[in-house]
Amino acid sequence: MNILKMFSTSTIIPTLLRTRCPSCTRFQNYATRKRFYRSAGIVQNENKWEVTLDHRRLKTPNGRALVVQSEPLARAIAAEWDAQAETISQATMHLTALCNTALDNPGKITSHDIANYLLEYYPTDTLLFHSDEEEELKNLQDKKWGPVLEWFQKRYNVTQEIARGLEPPLVSTDTRAVLARHFLSYDFPALNAFTFGVEALKSSILMLACVDKYLEPKEAVLLARLEEEYQLARWGRVPWAHELNQAELTARVAASLLVIQCSSESHSSRAKVPPSEQTSQATQ
Amino acid sequence: MASITTKPALVTLRQLLSELRKQSSTKKLAENQMVQYILSQYRKHQSTDQQLCKAAEEMHYKAKTYYHYLHSSRQYKEINVEFKGKGERSVEETAKMVGFKMPHDPKP
DSSP, X not given: OHHHHHHHHHHHHHHHHOEEOTTTOSEESSOOEEOOOSOEEEEEETTEEEEEETTEEOBOTTSOBOEESOHHHHHHHHHHHHTOOSEEXXXXXXXXXXXXHHHHOXXXXXXXXXXXXXXXXXXXXXXXXXXXXXXXXXXXXXHHHHHHHHHHHHHHTXXXXXXXXXXXXXXXXXXXXXXXXXXXXXXXXXXXXXXXXXHHHTOHHHHHHHHTTSSOHHHHHHHHTHHXXXXXXXXXXXXXXXXXXXXXXXXXXXXXHHHHHHHHHHHHHHHHSOHHHHHHHHHO | OOOTTXXXXXXXXXXXXXXXXXXXXXXXXXXXXXXXXXXXXXXXXXXXXXXXXXXXXXXXXXXXXHHHHHHXXXXXXXXXXXXXXXXXXXXXXXXXXXXXXXXXXOOO
């Protein structure tokens, strides 16, 4: 009798919890949302941009309207929503997610908190840890990472030693000061996106190189996964692990770069407007 | 040198358009707002040829970044769909695997 009871409840609960996926008629363990709109567009509101789905404004999870400062970013978000097929897969919509986080700020953090976090992260940068066991890997790392490290030291006018074991390398106070000043020069959405990119690459140096257009996102991801690639050459490549990982990291880094570029671009374009034009625009 | 009309920049344009064609839900590519915007930006930066123009280099980098974003996220989705797990087996399926029937299984 007891066993009977157990079976009947255990068959009911999963059917309650799971939703049926319409396209594959299999059980899925997470809720999917169907695409409920036909087209995605953008509207301009003074010098801010909003995304619309069938004339309704896109909102953040907290219920605020999703407002961005730059036109290309708004267009890219609209294109992202437009690219959804039957169901909306929000996990792959990095641009929307980054703008949502910047607007809602769920962690209630400030730019200083993020800068602090990044400075804590910096000594554990991937590029600062070179292999001390395998000669071949060590040579490869020196060859591939060396130029980036050199560029970094020249660009920020700092010297940084590298670690050969597990102990993180020493970071001078000068380096910390220079990096802190640089991080705080970004505005909040850009800094938020920067952290996202750093966490994907596990390296702030690579992310800085991307922001400065020294590396492309694809190259940066390759450098971040250098040891993995080295091992893959010997042990073989599995698409559902390695290629999936590579594609995801590249998408994440590219998305965060787009947000950073758009935010820095809006600043420079605002600075370029001559004062006479600005006053005439204000009076119109 | 730093012009948007150089060959690599045009290659990026073609790659971008091809990605957008694969992803956009509009029938014609020309109706897509992003395509219209990209083409207008390319035209806008076309005339700054033969100068040490920082904007064009920036535009090309941005275009490449956007292409990488579109391409990688599509690739990610494709791999994910191909190798996605089917989820857990139900109690009934598990019972069937080992040759059991559910206690209240209706007889056919």
